[in-house]
Amino acid sequence: MAKKRVKYLTSTPKRSFIKALIWETISFVITLIAIYILQKDMGVSLKFTFALTIVKVIFLYNYERIWKKIMWGKVYAEINSRV
Numbered sequence: 001m002a003k004k005r006v007k008y009l010t011s012t013p014k015r016s017f018i019k020a021l022i023w024e025t026i027s028f029v030i031t032l033i034a035i036y037i038l039q040k041d042m043g044v045s046l047k048f049t050f051a052l053t054i055v056k057v058i059f060l061y062n063y064e065r066i067w068k069k070i071m072w073g074k075v076y077a078e079i080n081s082r083v
Helices: 013-039 042-069
Strands: none
């Protein structure tokens, strides 16, 4: 029986960064609204939100890159398969 050739699709660092950036944009808005509701001061809300966003993007990017290296839950499949 011939062994099927398979390809493994993975993420590039650029993809991980873009994913982190998009998620943090959504998170930015949520955080800004939450802090504004609590503080009633847009200046304070923006300062906290910007600081948190920078830290969270760095951590999320590294988190994504670490998970890329973990093989648990990954499968090998042919391109265009429904796996």
